[in-house]
Amino acid sequence: MDTKYIFVTGGVVSSLGKGIISSSLACLLKARGLRVTIQKFDPYINIDPGTLNPYEHGECYVTVDGHEADLDLGHYERFTNVHTSKANNVTTGRIYQSVIDKERRGDYLGKTVQIVPHITDEIKRRVKFLGNTGEYDYIITEIGGTVGDIESLPYLEAVRQLRWELGQNSLCVHLTYVPYIAAAKELKTKPTQHSVKALQEVGIQPDILVLRTEKEISAEMRRKIALFCNVAHDSVVQSMDVNSIYKVPIMMHRQHLDEIVLRKTGMPVEGEPQMDSWLHFIEKMDNATETVTIGLVGKYVELQDAYKSINEALFHAATYADRKLDIVYIHSEKLTDANVQERLQGMDGVIIAPGFGQRGIDGKFTALKWCREHDVPTFGICLGMQCMVIEFARNVLGLEDANSTEMNPHTPYNVIDLMEEQKNISNLGGTMRLGAYDCVLRPESKAAAAYGKQNISERHRHRFEFNDDYRTRFEEAGMACVGENPATHLVEVVEMPAKRWFIGTQYHPEYSSTVLSPSPVFCSFINAAIEYHNEKESAKASE
Numbered sequence: 010m011d012t013k014y015i016f017v018t019g020g021v022v023s024s025l026g027k028g029i030i031s032s033s034l035a036c037l038l039k040a041r042g043l044r045v046t047i048q049k050f051d052p053y054i055n056i057d058p059g060t061l062n063p064y065e066h067g068e069c070y071v072t073v074d075g076h077e078a079d080l081d082l083g084h085y086e087r088f089t090n091v092h093t094s095k096a097n098n099v100t101t102g103r104i105y106q107s108v109i110d111k112e113r114r115g116d117y118l119g120k121t122v123q124i125v126p127h128i129t130d131e132i133k134r135r136v137k138f139l140g141n142t143g144e145y146d147y148i149i150t151e152i153g154g155t156v157g158d159i160e161s162l163p164y165l166e167a168v169r170q171l172r173w174e175l176g177q178n179s180l181c182v183h184l185t186y187v188p189y190i191a192a193a194k195e196l197k198t199k200p201t202q203h204s205v206k207a208l209q210e211v212g213i214q215p216d217i218l219v220l221r222t223e224k225e226i227s228a229e230m231r232r233k234i235a236l237f238c239n240v241a242h243d244s245v246v247q248s249m250d251v252n253s254i255y256k257v258p259i260m261m262h263r264q265h266l267d268e269i270v271l272r273k274t275g276m277p278v279e280g281e282p283q284m285d286s287w288l289h290f291i292e293k294m295d296n297a298t299e300t301v302t303i304g305l306v307g308k309y310v311e312l313q314d315a316y317k318s319i320n321e322a323l324f325h326a327a328t329y330a331d332r333k334l335d336i337v338y339i340h341s342e343k344l345t346d347a348n349v350q351e352r353l354q355g356m357d358g359v360i361i362a363p364g365f366g367q368r369g370i371d372g373k374f375t376a377l378k379w380c381r382e383h384d385v386p387t388f389g390i391c392l393g394m395q396c397m398v399i400e401f402a403r404n405v406l407g408l409e410d411a412n413s414t415e416m417n418p419h420t421p422y423n424v425i426d427l428m429e430e431q432k433n434i435s436n437l438g439g440t441m442r443l444g445a446y447d448c449v450l451r452p453e454s455k456a457a458a459a460y461g462k463q464n465i466s467e468r469h470r471h472r473f474e475f476n477d478d479y480r481t482r483f484e485e486a487g488m489a490c491v492g493e494n495p496a497t498h499l500v501e502v503v504e505m506p507a508k509r510w511f512i513g514t515q516y517h518p519e520y521s522s523t524v525l526s527p528s529p530v531f532c533s534f535i536n537a538a539i540e541y542h543n544e545k546e547s548a549k550a551s552e
C-alpha cells in the first residue's frame with residue numbers, strides 16, 4: 010500500500026492538545042495493526058529545543074538516537090510504544106539551515122533562493138522522509154503553532170502542495186476550540202468557522218474537524234459547523250475535557266475517528282482496534298482508591314510541563330501498582346533545614362529532579378540529607394543523582410565543599426566533573442552526551458532487581474559525570490556504583506544498599522516509560538514508596 014499522510018493543524022488558540030489528538034489517532038491505528046509514526050514540525054528558529062529553558066517550552070525530550078526534541082514526542086512514544094528519532098522533529102531553524110548549507114555548496118546553480126519553492130520543498134522533503142523509508146503505513150504530521158501565525162505559513166503552503174500531490178493518500182485534521190460563554194450559557198462556533206476560513210484562505214480544506222470543548226456539543230451544532238466549514242457531517246468529532254489524557258484514544262474511537270481516517274484514505278474498515286491492554290490500564294486507573302504520595306524536588310515546580318516525562322512515568326508506575334498518584338511539588342529554592350522535616354515527612358517517596366546550574370541546588374542537598382537520614386525511598390535523576398553523590402561526599406565522607414565543577418569549578422573535591430569528551434566543546438546546542446547508552450548493572454543491586462536484568466539501555470542528557478577517582482571511597486562508605494557503561498566505564502547508577510531504596514541514575518529513565526511498557530525502575534521506586542507508606546501506617550496503628 011502507499012504511505013498515507015495525515016496532517017494535524019490547530020486553530021483558535023494554542024495548547025488545545027494537537028499532540029494528544031495526533032497520539033490518540035496513532036494509538037488507534039497502531040492497535041489496528043498498522044505501522045504508524047508521528048512527527049512534529051515546529052515553526053521556531055531554534056535548531057532544536059535543547060537550548061530553550063523550561064519556561065519557554067517545557068521539558069526537553071530526548072530520543073534514543075540522541076535528539077533533543079519537543080515534549081510532544083514524549084506523548085507520541087507514550088501513546089504508541091514506538092521510538093521516535095531525529096527525523097520526527099523538525100524546526101524552521103533546521104529547514105533554513107539545510108537550505109542555506111545547500112546554497113553555500115552551490116546546489117541551487119545560481120538561482121535566487123526563496124521561501125517558495127526552496128523552503129517549502131525542503132519542508133516537503135522532510136515530511137516525506139520517514140514515509141520514504143517504507144517502514145510506515147501512516148505518517149502523522151503535527152504542524153506546531155496555530156493557523157494564522159506568520160511562522161506557520163511556509164508549512165501550510167507545503168501541506169497544501171502535498172495534499173494536491175498525494176490526493177487520497179493524505180488528509181487534514183484540524184483541531185479547534187469551541188468556547189463556552191458562561192454569561193450567555195452557550196457554546197460558540199464562530200472561532201471555529203474563522204479558523205477554518207483561515208485555513209481555506211491558504212488553500213487547505215480540512216477533512217476532519219476535532220472540536221475541543223468543555224461541554225457536550227449537540228448533534229445540531231455539529232451539523233451547523235459541518236455545513237459552514239465544508240466538512241462531512243460525520244467528520245466533526247468533539248474532544249471533551251477528560252480526567253486523563255489516556256482516555257482520549259477511547260473517546261476518539263467511540264466517535265469513529267480511526268474509521269473515518271481509514272475510509273477517507275481509501276483503506277478497508279474492518280474489525281476493531283486491539284485496545285485490551287490499554288483498557289486494562291484505564292480500568293486500573295479508574296479503580297484505584299489508595300494514594301501514593303511522591304515529593305518532587307526541583308526548581309521548575311511551578312511549570313506544568315517542566316517535568317512532563319517524570320510525571321507520566323510516575324503515573325504509569327502508580328497505575329500499575331493500583332494507586333492514585335499524588336505528586337507534591339517542592340520548590341528546591343524554598344527548602345531549608347528549618348522546613349525540610351515539615352515539607353517531606355508526609356512523602357512516601359522523593360524524587361530529586363534533573364536540571365542545570367546552581368539555582369535551587371542547596372535545597373536538593375537539604376532534601377537528600379533528610380531523606381538519607383530518614384531512610385525514605387529516594388530517586389535521583391541526572392542532576393538529582395549528581396546531588397546524591399555530592400551530598401554523600403560532604404556529609405558522609407566529610408569532604409567539605411565537595412561539588413560538581415558545574416557549580417564550583419574550583420571545588421577541592423570534584424566528585425562530579427566534566428566528562429573528558431566535553432572538555433573542548435564550546436557550542437551549547439546539541440553537544441551534551443545525548444541519547445541511549447548501554448549500562449551493565451551489578452547482579453546483586455537493587456537497580457538490577459528493579460529491571461529484572463543486568464543489561465539495560467537508557468537515555469542521557471548531561472555533560473558532567475561521577476568522578477571515578479572517588480569510586481573506592483564511596484563504595485567503602487556505603488554508596489555503591491552499581492551501574493556502568495561497558496565501553497567507557499562511566500558510572501551510570503549509584504545506590505545505597507543499606508537503605509530501603511536510594512538510587513540515583515545518571516540517565517533519564519522517564520523518557521522510555523510508556524502506557525504499555527512502564528519504566529521498571531519507576532515501578533520499583535513506586536513499589537518501595539507503597540511499602541514504606543504501609544510500614545508508616547502500621548507503625549501509626551500500633552502506637
Ligand code: GLN
Nearest residue numbers: 363364391392471472473
Ligand atoms: N547539569 C547536569 C549535567 O550537565 C545534569 C543534567 C541533567 O540533569 N539533565 O551533567
